[in-house]
Amino acid sequence: MNQPSSGDSRPTVQSAVQETEFYVGGPARGDLLINLLFGLTVIGIPFAVGAIVRALWLRFRITSRRIEVNGGWMGRDRSQVVYSQIREVRSVPRGFGAWGDMVLVLNDGAKLEMRSVPRFRELEAYIEERRAASAAPARPRGMAA
Template identity: 40%
Template sequence: MYLLEISLRSLSYIDKTQLAEIAHSIRPITRLHVSSSRLSTTTATFSSKKVNEETIFFDGGAHYGDLIEDLLLGFTLLWLPLTLATVLRAFYLRYRFTNLRVSVISGLTGHDLSDFSYEVIKDVQVVPRFIAEWGDIIITLKDGTKVDLRSVSKFREIAKYCLSMAEKPTILKKTGPKGF
């Protein structure tokens, strides 16, 4: 606020009463959040209502076991493209589940962000991998979009959490083991 007063005082056409009115009309920023695939910020103003705090349930990337498995199988030329995809997924992909939304952060700098709230979740399916140490989560949204989250650790707990946070929870559909 001090910097604002200095910059406004440098203007000769603003007197002290106008400066006081401007200073009182400015409200502090209480939260920043991302609302789309681009990083854009919105400000929430101070109010008498208590703002929901965003708490993180799970924040992590692909499971390290998937990376180790594909690196071992990568010695064969046939498995090499899958190994490359797993390495890129391990370094450039993060999943974040909070009490308000699901976020998938990807890209070299982390600027590719896809997030959605639990209210738009229609169905959640899990597919265990290896010996059920990690798995895939397929989230179907109400508009028919399917979001595939690959190699997630604690995938069963996360799927149950997503269903419990959705408006109308449905029964968790389990598919048989695939792969190894």
């Protein structure tokens, strides 16, 4: 029988592209705290419930290749966006600037909302940097050289 030798040169399966995580985590804790305090009033109860649901099931993952948002009831909804799909990043500070809300406007007009993002200014700068790096320079096509 033919048995492979220990010097077998079969190709090994490895990830071709390295992906480094820049931020992994949930929404800002200050959002939960303020909404719980506001929830002591009758008017603030819906806001407190929303903050509790976000704290339990909303998770952000921002890597060198993509942005992933897990949320919804029991964290079952997942949205993934690569940087080349992002046309614009909009952000609004909340909680005296300690956290903020971000909206990623995609090339097809769809919007991905990210609420109560901690370190949102730093994350916005990182996303803009990665978006600019992923935009391929326009090359002339055909005979227009």
